[in-house]
Amino acid sequence: MEVQTAYRYEQLADLVAEMVANGALAPGAQAPSVRAVSEQHGVSVSTVLQAYRTLEDRGILVARPQSGFYVALAPRGALALPSASRPRAKASTVSIGGAVAALLEHASNSSLVPLGCAVPEAALLQSRRLDLALARAARQHGTEYNIYGAARGDAGLRREIARRAMRLGHALSPDDVVITNGCSEAIMLALTSVAERGDTIAVESPTYFGLLHTLEMLGMKALEVPTHPTLGVDVAALARLLDTEAVAACVLSSCFSNPLGSTMSEADKRALLALLARRRVPLIEDDVYGEIHFGRERPRPFIALEGGVDTIYCSSFSKSLAPGYRVGWIATRTHAQKVVERKMAFSLCGPTLPQVAFADFLASGSYDAHLRRMRRTFDDNLARMMRAVEASFPAGTKVSRPAGGFVLWLELPKPFDSRALFDEALEHGICFAPGDVFSASRRYRHCLRLSAGYAWSDQMEEGVRRLGRLAREQSDR
C-alpha cells in the first residue's frame, strides 16, 4: 500500500471499513456523524462525506435520507461470496477459440433464454436518439464524410470523449484518444503495441473469455492472477508472480470485472500502479462496464489515478448504449503513436458516419439521463436474478455481489460440472456461460456466469429457476 499517495478521504474510508470488518461497527448500527468525524480527525466535512460515499459505493454503508449513514445489513438469506481465486502461478498458452465460438453461437440464438451473452437487450437500450443522429448525419453529411477518416478517428467524437473523462478527474486530451471498433479492437491494438507473440500477459482469474481468445490469436500466454470476488486483483500475489515470471503487460478491469463484478479499491489501484511502475510493466485497463455503477460515484479508472504515463485505457459504448455501432476507444499518452500506427496498418480507419452520430449524440447531453436509467434497470435486474438464484440453486452455491455491470458469477459446491449443465440447459432452451471459458487453464468448471442484460420477465425468472433446478438435480445425483 502506498499510503503516502492515498487521499485523506480514502484513509478515512479504510479506517471505517476496518471498524466494520472487525465488528466495532455492527451491521445496522449508525455510523459516527459526519460532523463528529470531521472534528475528531481535523478534516473538512466534505472529506468525511466523500469517505462515506465511497463506503456507500462499496456497499459497506447505507445512506438514509434525513438520518445519516448506517452500516449495511447483510441481505437476509444471502448466499456466500465465491472464494478468492488461487490459479496456478505459471503462464499458460491459451486454446479456447473453439469453446468461445460455440458459446457465442448459442448466445446469439434468440430462441434461448438469454443468460449467456454479456450484452444488453436492444429494446432496453433505447438507442433511438443515436439512430436518428446517424440518419441525420447520413442524409445531411454523407458526401462530406465519404472519405478515409483520420486513423485516430473523428475529431468531434474524440473531443466529446475527452470532455467526459474530466468527470473522472482525468485531464484527457483529444489527441490521446484513438477511436476503435469496439473495446475488442482497443484491447488488440493495446496488446500488440506493448507485447509480442510468445509474451506473457497477466490477467484476472477468472477473466473475460474474449480477452483469452485475443491472447490465443496473438500467440500470447496468460498468467492468471489471484482475484477476490469483490476486491479484485490481489496486489501482493501479483507482486510475487512478477518475481518469478516475465510479464510483458497486465490487462485488468477498471471496475465491475467480467465475470466477477469485482472492483479494486483506490488504495489497491494505487498500490498496483506503483508496483507496475517499479517493474516497468505497462497496464492495459478495460473500463467497458464503468458507466454502469450502482453506487453514487463512478469508480475512477487506473488512468485517472496514474495520469496515463504507462496505462492504456480501453472502453466502448457497447455495454451502455450501442453494441451494434462498434464504437470504442483507447486513451493513452505514451503509447498513442504505437496504437495509431497499428490502427492504420490493421484497418486504416473506422467508418466515419457512426462516429459523427456518436459525437452529435454525446454533445446533446442525453447520454447521462440514459445512463441513469440503465443503471437502475441493471441494478434491479441483478437483484431479481440474485433472488431467483437463492431460491433455486443448490445449497452451498456462492454468488458474486457486483456493484455495477450486469453479470453474476456463481460457484457451485464441488463436484459440479457446468459443461454438463450447459448441454442440458440448451435442451431446456436456456443459454448461460460455463465457467471454464473464463480461464486459460480451464479452471472454474464448477462455476458459471449469468447475464442480466435483458429486460426482466417471467421468461428470465423461469429460466434462472429452471437452471437452478437442473443444477440441483446434478448435485443430487
Add this chain to the structure above:
Amino acid sequence: MEVQTAYRYEQLADLVAEMVANGALAPGAQAPSVRAVSEQHGVSVSTVLQAYRTLEDRGILVARPQSGFYVALAPRGALALPSASRPRAKASTVSIGGAVAALLEHASNSSLVPLGCAVPEAALLQSRRLDLALARAARQHGTEYNIYGAARGDAGLRREIARRAMRLGHALSPDDVVITNGCSEAIMLALTSVAERGDTIAVESPTYFGLLHTLEMLGMKALEVPTHPTLGVDVAALARLLDTEAVAACVLSSCFSNPLGSTMSEADKRALLALLARRRVPLIEDDVYGEIHFGRERPRPFIALEGGVDTIYCSSFSKSLAPGYRVGWIATRTHAQKVVERKMAFSLCGPTLPQVAFADFLASGSYDAHLRRMRRTFDDNLARMMRAVEASFPAGTKVSRPAGGFVLWLELPKPFDSRALFDEALEHGICFAPGDVFSASRRYRHCLRLSAGYAWSDQMEEGVRRLGRLAREQSDR
C-alpha cells in the same frame, strides 16, 4: 504455362498477341475476320469474339463499329513504359511506418492539389443512394440491429456479395464471405491466418505502401518479386525466388495493381496458381480496383480461376463507392474458419447498420450504373493526366498504362530524387506519392505515383504541369 488448363479463347488470344508482338500484324492493320479465324481454327464464332474482346481489354486490338477489329496504334507521342522491376532477390524487414504516416497526413490536407492519396473524390462518388439507405436503416431498424452482429458479418450483405461474384464465373457461397473493415483489415486477417511473425511474404515490386506497413506491424518480411508494368508479376522469376527463399504467402493484386496498374493475363494467373499449388504457398489477392476496368470485361480474379482452394480473396467498396463506410470482405473456403476466428478475436464484429445499408443498396441494382459512370470518369481522368504528364515532365520520363484504377506510375530518368521533389511540391501546394514508399528495400526513389481520383479540373491540370516543371528543373540542375 499450363496450356492444358487454359481456355481455347485464351490460346487464340495469345496467338494473336504474339503475331502483333512479332510484327506479323502491324499497328493499325485489320485483324483477321472473326468468321475466318473461326473456320481456320475450327472454333465457334463466340470463342473468337471472346479472344478478340480479351485482346481489346488488353489494349492490343481496337473494335470499330461495323468494321471489325484492328491492331491498336501506339498513342502519338506516347511516353515509354517503365522498366520491368528487378528488386533484390532477398526478403527485407520493413521499416516504412513513419514515411507512410507522413504521406497520409499530407495526402489528407485539402489545401494541396490531391495527387497523393489513391482515393476517389467524395463528390465524384455520389454516394447519396447509399447514404439514404443508411438513414433508412437507422430510422427503421436501429433497435433491431443494436446487437453484436455475427463475426462474419450481415447475412444479407454476404449474399449480395456472393451473387455479384457469379459474374466472374465464381460460384461463391455466402458462407465463405467474411465482412471486414475495408480491404486493409481483410489483408491483415488473411495474413495472420496463414503466416506468423518473422515469416516472408512475396509481394509485387513496386507494391502498395499500406501492405508494406501492415507487414511491418505484423513483423513479417517482404520479398519483392520482379513485376512488369503491364503484365504484372514475372511467374518464372517468382519460381526461382521460391527455390531460394521460404515464403509463407503471396499477396498480389487481382488486376490494376497499385501503383503500376498492371494486370496478369489469365494464362499467367493459371501458371502462378499452379506454381503456388506445387509449392503449397497460399495466395492472398487484393481486388480492390477490380470493378474499375476500362475494357469491356472485368479481369477475372485468381479465386475465380482456382476455385478458392488456397486463395484468400480480399476486396472492398472503398475505391468504387464508399471509402467512408469501411466495408470490405474476404472470400475464402479453406481458410474461412481461421479468418472468422481472428475477426472475432481482433474486433468481435463490424458495425451492423452500414452493412445493412450496403446490402439494401446492392439489392437495388443501382451499383452497376454507378460503376459504369466511375469507369468512364477515371478512364478520362487518366487520359488527361497522361497528356499533362507528356507535356510537362522531363524528356525520357516513362509512364504506366493502366487499363483500370486511377493511378499513374512515373519513372524519371536517373539520377532523380522524388523525395526532394516531394518536399518542393508541398511548398507549391501539391501532394503526390514519392516512389520509395512502394518498396520494402526503398527502391524507386526516381519514381512517383500520381492519383487521378479527383474530378479533373484546371487545378488538377495545372498541378500536374507544375509538378512536371519542378521535375524538369531538378533534372536540368
